Amino acid sequence: MNIVPVIISAGMILLVATQFVSVALAVLRKLLWRTSAKCGPDGVTIIKPVCGLENNLRRTLRSSFAIDYPQYELIFCVASPDDPAIPLVRELIASHPAADAHLLIGDDKISQNPKLNNIWKGWRAAKYDWVVISDSNVLVPPAYIDDLRERWSSATSVICSPPVGSDAEGLAAALEAAFLNTYQARWQLVADFLRYGYAQGKTMMLSRRELEHSGGLSILASEVAEDAAATKIARRTGKKVAVVREPFQQPLGRRTWSQVWSRQLRWAQLRRSSFPLAYSAEILTGILPVAILYCILATMDVLAWIGLPLLIVCWYSAEVALAVVYRWPLGLTLILAWILRDILSPLLWLQGWLQRGFTWHGNNMTSLKRSKLKRGVVGSQT
Incomplete structure (x- = not known):
């Protein structure tokens, strides 16, 4: 028995399950929510x-x-x-x-x-x-x-x-919303639901x-x-x-495209610097790795090529459901932006590893150095 197709199939199933389970948990969090008494x-x-x-x-x-x-x-x-x-x-x-x-x-x-x-x-x-x-x-x-x-x-x-990105004007802004909403916000809601939230x-x-x-x-x-x-x-x-x-x-x-990319790259570098293990796994969260594994299995005659477009439709249908449940912005432009996000994410992830600095509000910073407190400096107040 050739063990390679089995390993590839198991990996693909795990990645697909991660997509649908994460969406299901985010939806479940919403459906099971019970309002607490006011403080x-x-x-x-x-x-x-x-x-x-x-x-x-x-x-x-x-x-x-x-x-x-x-x-x-x-x-x-x-x-x-x-x-x-x-x-x-x-x-x-x-x-x-x-x-x-x-x-x-x-x-x-x-x-x-x-x-x-x-x-x-x-x-x-x-x-x-x-x-x-x-x-x-x-x-x-x-x-x-x-x-x-x-x-x-x-x-x-x-x-x-x-x-949650709203009122996006143009495809570049829709791409930013694609990163913010059904991707980044989804994972933060899931982490909160699992009692392992992050700020x-x-x-x-x-x-x-x-x-x-x-x-x-x-x-x-x-x-x-x-x-x-x-x-x-x-x-x-x-x-x-x-x-x-x-x-x-x-x-x-x-x-602008440069604004979206520089902001997402800055956040990627910060995540890589503070939480490198979690950042390492981000490469597996988009549809591109799943599509690559599916294509490998299709060339080995393990899966039929017709299943790939069906998988893609189901993949993004899950994100549509998530956006509907939370009443987040939705539309054809945003769905196209989800696909673009998943195509660009591996490049963003790789650049997050390779690049060592960025500019934030005119300040040149490095994501690898910890901040050092300088005491005794007081700003003016008006």
Whole structure:
């Protein structure tokens, strides 16, 4: 008996099963969800790092003022006094005089992570124990804080949400949504369902008191990415990272191909640096390895060629079902973008291994070096 076709068949079946089981678990998480009782109305500080005039920035920042929660403050953090987003932030604060909102300007060089440097002043100025680090491009729903606090328990260290790409304009933006939604968000929901969640920096809720016991905000500089550091802290302290019931949206607008690729490559390098074993397995998660194995078996007359297009249709039908269940954007352009994503993913994965640095908001960084805390540097505040 030729053992090679058996081994190839077993590998292909395992990869196909991984696709359908992961989608099934993400769907099951949604169907089995039970809403928890609301937590008490403790005050919450939302820190919004802002850098430049991103797509839909007015819309996303304005949504932060419409949160349905009795007691919260907004702290907008901008690193440079010349940032073009400053007039917009000031305008929004002035147009919402009842809001407890502030703008802080200055850059504290505490790490090589520009986002962490930017929010440092906001963390020190926060007046509540509950702190949400919320990226400026997140579209905040009215129940934002309630959705986050719903997941908190004594066993939790971080509550987070992956971004769901919405309002994509053009194929490049649809490709970014293809990476974000039925791929990256799916795997984060599955990890949460299996009680092995990991943080995503778009939205992270932390307890200042608990983080101070672990070393304070500066401990998040122990990794290049603050969400990777938060994940490792949680696991080291025996606590968990939890994900909200339904991920929050990030309206994408129009993207260029270079913007999409550089962003996905940066994230790939960060994952490879912080979690190399998990990153190694990413090469097996798209349809391309399955299609290659199927073609090998077809040339060996083990499988019929007609089965390949049927497999491809079933593969992406699972992602369609996932998008429908979670009410994520869907359409022909997005489905084409899923296929393009799976074609490009091996190249992205390989470049993530080979490339050793990237530029983030004008900062040259390396994904292999850990951040070093520089104490005693204080930014200006206005």
